[in-house]
Amino acid sequence: MARRSLLTGDERRRLFEPPVTDREVARCYTFSAEDLEWIEARHGASNQLGVAVQMALLRHPGFGWRLGETVPAAVLRFLADQVRVAPLALDDYARRPQTRLTHVRQLHDRLGLRPFNRTDLRHAVQTASAAARSTDKGGPIVEALISELRRQRIILPPAETLERIGLAGRAQARRNAADDLLASITLSQFERIDQLLINDPTLRKSPLAWLREIPESPSAASMAGIIERLTYVRAIAIDPAITSSIHEHRFEQYAREGAVAPAFLLSGYSVGRRRATVVAQLIFLESRLSDAAVDMFDKMVGSLFAKGRRGRERKYQASSREVSQIMRLFSGVIGAVDQARVDGGDVLDRIDAQVGWWKVLAAKPKVDALAALAIEDPLVSAADRYGALRRFVPTFLEHMRFRAGTGGAPLLKALEILRDLNLSGRREIPDDAPLPFASKHWKALVKPIGGPINRRLYETAVAATLRDRLRSGDVWIEGSRSYKRFADYLLPKDEVAAEAETLPVNVEMGAYLAERAGLLDQRLAVFSRRLAKDDLVGVTLKGEELSVTPVKANAPDEARSLDRAIDALLPRVRITELLREVDALTGFSSMFRELRSGKVHDNPSCILAAVLADATNLGLERMANASQGVTYAQLAWTQSWYLSEENYKAALARIIEVHHAQPFARH
Template sequence: MARRRLLTGEERRRLFDIPHDETAIVGHYTLAAEDLELVGRRYRPANRLGLATQIALMRHPGFGLQPDVDVPDAVLHYLAAQLFVDVDAFADYGQRAQTRNDHADIAARHLGLHPFRRGDIPLALDLAARAAERTDRGEPIVRALMEGLKQERFILPSADTLERAGLAGRARARKAAAALIVESLGHAELARIDDLIVNNSDFGMTPLAWLRNFEEAPTTANINGLLERLRYVRGIGIDPAIGAKIPDFRFAQFMREGGVAPAFLLSDYSLNRRRATLIAAVIDLDARLADGAIQMFDRLVGSLFTRARRGRERRYQDSIRSVGELMRLFGATIAALGEAVEHGGNPLELIDEAVGWHRLVAAKSQVDALAELAGEDALVAATGRYATLRRFSPAFLDTFTFKASGSGSQLIKAIEVIRDTNARKARSLPEGVPLPFANRQWKRLITEGGQVDRRRYETAIMATLRDRLRAGDIWVEGTRNYRRFDTYLLSRRDADKVADSLPFQTDAAAYLEERARTLDWRLRRFAKQLKANRLAGVALERDRLKLQPMPAITPPEAEALDRRLDALLPRVRITELLVEVAERTGFLSAFRDLRSGKEHDNPHAILAAILADGSNLGLERMANASDGVSYAQLAWTHNWYLSPENYQAALGMIVAAHHDLPFTRHWGAGTSSSSDGQFFRSGRNRSAAADINAKYGSEPGLKIYSHLSDHFASFGSRIMSATAGEAPYVLDGLMLGAGALPLHEHYTDTGGATDHVFALCHLLGFRFVPRLRDIADRKLGSIAAPSTYKGIESLMGRTIKTAAIEADWDDIVRIVASIKEGAVAPSAILRKLAAYKRQNRLDFALAELGRIERTLFALDWLEQPDLRRACQAGLNKGEARHTLAAAIYTNRQGRFTDRSIENQEYRASGLNLLIAAISYWNTVYMDRAAQHLQSSGGTFDDALLAHLSPMGWVHISLTGDYLWQRANRLSPGEFRTLNDPMARLKLVA
């Protein structure tokens, strides 16, 4: 039976092999003066070089000179050069084994090292177990073990011993963590945990399967299902704080396993491991179900008001004919009154003669109805669906304990009033109920007639609760998405530590003084340039800016070159392409078993599962269309090897390899990026994230918001609602990409731009360059009085309120520090700030800061045609990505049919990885095609390559049978033969 391995072959080479590259050799094998003094005592050159090699290899990798390991020539040459001996002398070294052993002892004493013995194994296990608290990956565990043994002054034992110690240490860490969690529970709780994987006749399945199997589409039945499951989970009696007893990684690992492991597999686990995994699963389900229920409550309450508004709009549309008739009637009446005034006639007689008194009186009921419709508040119409609200609101309020800051205390009291009224089954509310509504109209409507209208009151309370939960000033402990606003950020002390490393002046007065000086200078310069008509394509006409449209930036010669190169690209199946990209980039190593951290023993199963996600084919149909991969293998692979973290790690490897390709220099410096949303229709039954956006038609759907570097590397994507604003998500992908790419400039269209994004991009070190559709109509901001800037007064808006920025400066710095450190996603903060019905102080301060940066950007845009062209080019690259995405994602009519957001995210991740892989492969072969074209006499201007895109797919067979067994791997350094465009004609001839 094969021995279990902790490390892959590549990992073993990285950890244990003697380095070959020059930088590592110089770093590890430069001899110190005391080394040279010791070695110099040896008489024979062979012994001097041999002892120096012993010393060098005891330092790194740490094993010393092993008899079965060849020392690279580069290392020997470097050591020999330092000793001024001939490298060939090493061939004469150690002909007597005793010499090698004596020199090993001398080198060990010189370095203060001692050998690793059997009695030292417990120490090695402790070191490995401590490392395994933070990871299950073999390489970091063994690396930490090696470093720990070196610190204890050991000569490292054999590689096999280190790997076995790493395996044993990881097993010990897992067992210790499981025991810590399980020992916290009593017999009753453990019995309920054990029951989770026992079939229950009430559910027709195991309780665990029932808890996991919930619908996310917003309906009253589904929210009640979520609340029922949440009550069941809380009834088990697990305190979420138990997770804090073990390291975060280890608890997260239990949660990941508990989220996907089926009951039959869990039953095969050891007792403590099974219980720990189920406990973590229960804690995770508690938070997920709570978040899901609140999110569904948000959408259901929002739909009451949306439908109310739509109903009112329909009634408006239905009344257009009546309005027209009434307007004509009143027009005739006014004309009759005007004639009476002008000629002194009897107004009543003239009205009766011209209009007909009876017609005027009969119109009164229509006028009253239209007046009522025009003044109708959405609350009144939403209350018309009160019965729908009552199907879930009592259970929702009873399930959660809401907490609030001072401003939300009245709302908490109002919720208690409703709970109490529900519990007493009373029909009316008590006297003196709280009215926590900022909207005065609502207060008037609720108390209309001198008595509180319960239906309107309860509807208004639910709507207010929804808004406050979104903003974070009402929160629910134990949730992930509805916590107190403050908890999303670093503590003030931690933020202060980060502040010094932020790319801006963190002293408010100094910062604002510099921006005021810059803004004033830029506005004055712009006014002079505009007056002198020195701005290309920009003019001021009748106090309005006029911008000439940008001409097409792709010359016809580039399009012709694109066709020539496309014709040369090899014809390839998507299976062959993925196998080749995996071989060249190594991205398959990112997909590891969630439990063991091992790589998959069948790479084709991983690739097929990715392709099933990204092409929207699905696992079953992929298995039917594939050779050598069964549905069972794909389902298992998808469950245990594909995760958001693994997808992101694999994508990062492809993107890094892509940016290293020399051909990408034609497309930019690798320092800019763009982002945009792409709409996809959902299934016939609306899914969790699907919404109807009239911009895309009448069918529900969702958007994938993606980020693309100027090298055409698609480094980020995420699912978002079709109706949500894109701006909050701009920085999410940008921060993700900035960790691996040197990004400095980012392009979006109008939908991705708000003043808040301008502010945060600048404070995080990015230049934000949106293509604003209405830039000529947006007012410029100034810190000095707008009248200061002569000639452009009509372009100026109100003065920027720097006092508001100064008042909340510390919180702004704290937000930026939190985003920079990855403590919170930028979209989470921006959505919270946007959720306030009335703009709060921090939101306003950040927007005012953004007005400074938006104004400076607008001046750049108007003064620099090159910036406008660069933005246009960046966004065109994103459009090419969208076109490729639509071509790949064609199965099931290109619809997102998955109902859960989690499965939709898998689809989006798979699609993005396929796009990145195709872009990488195309770039490799476009380079070869361009070289071939030039070498065969087809000259062209290299500048034309900047206009080409690696997002083509005509030469790739994306559909059909997926023949993984025939997707042969290329040898190292081997490439596919370029296509011969004339091959078909030659065959015919």
């Protein structure tokens, strides 16, 4: 069986091997004057260089000079230059093993170091476990372990031992996180959680798979489906506050894993890990379903107004013939009035003679209808689809928990009134119901002077106002992630003071403003003096008008020619070939680790194809059809388990790291 691995090859080289770049070699292996004096006290050039190598490697990476280990040429040259001996002198070092052991003991005493032993194992695992509270990635875990051993002046054990300790610490952190997350879950809740992974004959799938299938098309049926799922999740009654019992990143790890792992795979987990993953998914699903319900409400209310607008436009188009007839009639009336003015005849008689009063009077209903259509408010046309609104708004209002600041109290009261009417079956809106609409015209339409409140217009206007307030953040939803209170996006108050201390500015408001005002006065004084001397290029003062000449592009023709020449030299390559070449140079595909185990994908082509599908919006099916040796199922699995924001950041960091190692990066 292959040995379980915690680190990638790149991470092992970075953590366990001496550096090779000049800057890193100088940073890690520059001796102090006292070090050099102690080294030069050794007898002979070979002993001096040998003990220098021992000291350097004890300090970094921290293992010491292991038997059979070859010292990198860059490190050896740098150490030899400091000791002022030839690098070849190392070949004669420690021909007697006792000499090397003596130097090792002397260095341990001088540096205050001691070897790692079994009594250190427990603390080392605890250190790795503490580091793994927030991540499953091996690099940060082993880095924290190495830092703690160095702090305690302990020589690092073999690299394999460090990895095994890291694996043990990560496993312990996973168990602890699961226990902490599940500490307040009751037996009845555990029963419902376990049932989520068992196929339901009525659903023809597991309840967890059904919960994940969130309807997206805007319709009353979709809204009902979302609310049904939200009600199911809320019935399990998992308190979202339990997420504070574990690290935020660990919870996100559980939630991401629960979002993609099929029920059969979750069933193979240990009991604690399986339940913790499902609990995290339920908490995540409650907020996601709440967001989906609000998004659906937003789309459907917007659709009512859009359809009302299109209905008015169709009426305009359908009335074009009537408008033409009325315009011709009106033209005849104007002609008759003008003729009466010229010859001094009676206007009404002339209109009757030339146009006919009966035609004018017969056109009045059409004129009134067209005038009403022209000034019809969007609220009225949206309310014409009141039946469609009633199919989703009552359900939405019943199951959402709205909150607002003081200014949103009238809207919350209006929502409460609509809920009560829906539950009681009453139709009349109370006369004292609030009108929380920004438009005065809407208020006049909804409640005419001396008349009752129009139920259709009122409910439509409240829905539209709620939509706008949710968008602006004036109203928020309990349990939502995208529509939560604005203050929840900010740092908690008890953490502000500590974070403010780390800022490179004066956090005392008065002192900060005084400092900035003084700096502004100083710079304005300099600006005024230079302006008075006409010492500012492109800036002039004419009377009280300050004129600033726009800066124009000043690229010389030679630069443009060089740009075109360089562009012509670049070969035209296929994006797939370029992506594969960059991966061969940087190994960025190895940064895409499996969400569950942290392993590298055994087929880098799947990673590259999935990344390309993400980047081009080509879609997995079309990408699979365009790729050789990669199926749709493989791409779907890769996208779910390997492509995450965290892995994208790690891959980008890897590419940047390789860029910085290139010679041109020095310029």
